[in-house]
Amino acid sequence: xxxxxxxxxxxxxxxxxxxxxxxxxxxxxxxxxxxxxxxxxxxxxxxxxxxxxxxxxxxxxxxxxxxxxxxxxxxxxxxxxxxxxxxxxxxxxxxxxxxxxxxxxxxxxxxxxxxxxxxxxxxxxxxxxxxxxxxxxxxxxxxxxxxxxxxxxxxxxxxxxxxxxxxxxxxxxxxxxxxxxxxxxxxxxxxxxxxxxxxxxxxxxxxxxxxxxxxxxxxxxxxxxxxxxxxxxxxxxxxxxxxxxxxxxxxxxxxxxxxxxxxxxxxxxxxxxxxxxxxxxxxxxxxxxxxxxxxxxxxxxxxxxxxxxxxxxxxxxxxxxxxxxxxxxxxxxxxxxxxxxxxxxxxxxxxxxxxxxxxxxxxxxxxxxxxxxxxxxxxxxxxxxxxxxxxxxxxxxxxxxxxxxxxxxxxxxxxxxxxxxxxxxxxxxxxxxxxxxxxxxxxxxxxxxxxxxxxxxxxxxxxxxxxxxxxxxxxxxxxxxxxxxxxxxxxxxxxxxxxxxxxxxxxxxxxxxxxxxxxxxxxxxxxxxxxxxxxxxxxxxxxxxxxxxxxxxxxxxxxxxxxxxxxxxxxxxxxxxxxxxxxxxxxxxxxxxxxxxxxxx
Numbered sequence: 001x002x003x004x005x006x007x008x009x010x011x012x013x014x015x016x017x018x019x020x021x022x023x024x025x026x027x028x029x030x031x032x033x034x035x036x037x038x039x040x041x042x043x044x045x046x047x048x049x050x051x052x053x054x055x056x057x058x059x060x061x062x063x064x065x066x067x068x069x070x071x072x073x074x075x076x077x078x079x080x081x082x083x084x085x086x087x088x089x090x091x092x093x094x095x096x097x098x099x100x101x102x103x104x105x106x107x108x109x110x111x112x113x114x115x116x117x118x119x120x121x122x123x124x125x126x127x128x129x130x131x132x133x134x135x136x137x138x139x140x141x142x143x144x145x146x147x148x149x150x151x152x153x154x155x156x157x158x159x160x161x162x163x164x165x166x167x168x169x170x171x172x173x174x175x176x177x178x179x180x181x182x183x184x185x186x187x188x189x190x191x192x193x194x195x196x197x198x199x200x201x202x203x204x205x206x207x208x209x210x211x212x213x214x215x216x217x218x219x220x221x222x223x224x225x226x227x228x229x230x231x232x233x234x235x236x237x238x239x240x241x242x243x244x245x246x247x248x249x250x251x252x253x254x255x256x257x258x259x260x261x262x263x264x265x266x267x268x269x270x271x272x273x274x275x276x277x278x279x280x281x282x283x284x285x286x287x288x289x290x291x292x293x294x295x296x297x298x299x300x301x302x303x304x305x306x307x308x309x310x311x312x313x314x315x316x317x318x319x320x321x322x323x324x325x326x327x328x329x330x331x332x333x334x335x336x337x338x339x340x341x342x343x344x345x346x347x348x349x350x351x352x353x354x355x356x357x358x359x360x361x362x363x364x365x366x367x368x369x370x371x372x373x374x375x376x377x378x379x380x381x382x383x384x385x386x387x388x389x390x391x392x393x394x395x396x397x398x399x400x401x402x403x404x405x406x407x408x409x410x411x412x413x414x415x416x417x418x419x420x421x422x423x424x425x426x427x428x429x430x431x432x433x434x435x436x437x438x439x440x441x442x443x444x445x446x447x448x449x450x451x452x453x454x455x456x457x458x459x460x461x462x463x464x465x466x467x468x469x470x471x472x473x474x475x476x477x478x479x480x481x482x483x484x485x486x487x488x489x490x491x492x493x494x495x496x497x498x499x500x501x502x503x504x505x506x507x508x509x510x511x512x513x514x515x516x517x518x519x520x521x522x523x524x525x526x527x528x529x530x531x532x533x534x535x536x537x538x539x540x541x542x543x544x545x546x547x548x549x550x551x552x553x554x555x556x557x558x559x560x561x562x563x564x565x566x567x568x569x570x571x572x573x574x575x576x577x578x579x580x581x582x583x584x585x586x587x588x589x590x591x592x593x594x595x596x597x598x599x600x601x
Contacts, residue, residue: 338354523565526569
């Protein structure tokens with residue numbers, strides 16, 4: 001029994017360290033992120049977006065040539081987003097999920113917003129701006145072009161003005177762009193978009209000259225500022241890709257800034273770009289044709305982070321036409337959408353755009369279970385409750401065995417006390433006798449740890465899913481819980497909103513954290529109070545400490561823990577009753593209020 005308690009104490013303390021890290025390090029980061037979102041919403045609602053000086057050319061030297069750079073710095077001029085968008089002719093983008101436009105100068109994707117996602121829970125708040133013109137402080141662009149040589153003449157690049165008769169790009173209306181160079185080589189670009197976030201860029205190069213020409217397709221995604229990051233270790237935010245045999249590339253902004261250039265091996269399959277917590281922009285070069293990818297950083301008049309690729313040359317004989325096709329993903333990291341792209345276009349490990357982490361074998365199945373119940377009932381909170389029941393059912397045989405063993409331990413507690421009196425200070429003899437008793441009665445002394453041990457990976461998997469998946473973002477439950485991925489917004493210290501003031505963040509102890517703390521308190525009182533004073537103190541104060549710490553966690557996680565505790569109490573009570581073991585819950589509760597006898601003088 002002593003060993004059992006020591007194991008439980010070790011587990012509880014480990015959880016306390018994890019939760020303390022969340023409380024003191026993670027939560028301040030989350031608060032900063034929310035403040036930044038609120039500030040951005042206010043700026044978008046009330047003032048035009050500011051713009052700063054940026055970028056000079058960024059060479060990308062490879063064996064085929066170099067990826068052209070962006071335009072020269074703007075000299076510090078400041079204009080609004082609307083003014084920047086009006087500087088060149090554009091083709092509108094209008095899909096069920098996206099709105100924006102394509103800049104005909106360079107055929108650049110630099111104006112893209114997500115129709116169905118807002119900055120805050122308030123549906124009247126501005127929608128998310130993903131891509132922005134290069135001459136804004138938050139410039140974020142994607143573009144495709146060609147690198148030529150002496151045989152090709154001039155080729156389409158950042159300054160090319162494309163021609164088109166199209167006005168709007170939609171899922172039913174692709175856009176056809178054309179441009180002819182000084183040697184009679186005609187470039188035709190067909191841009192299509194689906195109902196979600198995938199653009200298909202198909203380039204055809206027709207050689208009307210007398211000699212063969214050679215051009216190398218390139219693509220790049222460039223970001224002109226380091227975005228506000230959550231700073232959470234369980235989530236990668238930065239440059240990302242999956243490149244051939246080199247596999248998954250996850251490069252932090254600081255790492256690429258320190259290295260200046262990171263060059264994976266040449267490959268014929270893969271994708272690359274940028275991944276934020278909920279959004280991503282990634283290019284998929286023509287698969288099957290080798291390309292050289294790079295991740296770079298420059299600060300020469302303006303900060304630039306860039307992911308780019310340069311494919312092997314296309315050789316077009318006189319009178320012939322060659323085509324190449326690239327894909328561009330720009331949007332929300334919705335799990336079913338990204339998985340469908342991986343399957344439909346055979347994009348190698350495109351599902352890793354979502355950071356499932358090392359324990360993907362837990363986190364991804366957890367998401368699919370949650371999503372399945374959500375589709376049935378339309379509420380992720382209910383989905384969490386049902387998923388908890390399912391997990392309980394899956395692990396019921398093991399938990400049942402554990403609680404039976406715990407009940408047996410309680411039944412044989414008098415015999416253990418007899419052994420303690422018999423052997424006194426002979427610890428070795430006591431240990432040997434107890435092991436013999438355990439073997440004879442078929443008792444596992446550490447079996448009681450399994451229910452808590454099982455809860456840890458499930459807890460972590462649910463935490464990861466709640467934190468990284470956009471499906472959980474702004475997902476409501478009932479009543480005051482309008483975002484399961486955010487902490488409970490109520491606080492006992494202002495009587496849950498009845499008093500007209502907002503308590504400090506550390507005092508935001510909401511209704512659900514209180515429910516969780518109470519169920520944890522009841523669960524611990526299902527067992528006898530440990531005889532050791534230190535252990536008893538830990539068990540008495542642990543529900544209080546966890547209540548304060550878990551108050552900073554996503555509400556969905558707190559709801560899970562409270563519900564799991566409730567099911568555990570019911571399960572343990574039924575098993576103990578069937579085993580004929582007294583349930584010490586009531587006696588433990590009344591003992592809290594019973595006056596302790598004074599020590600004898």
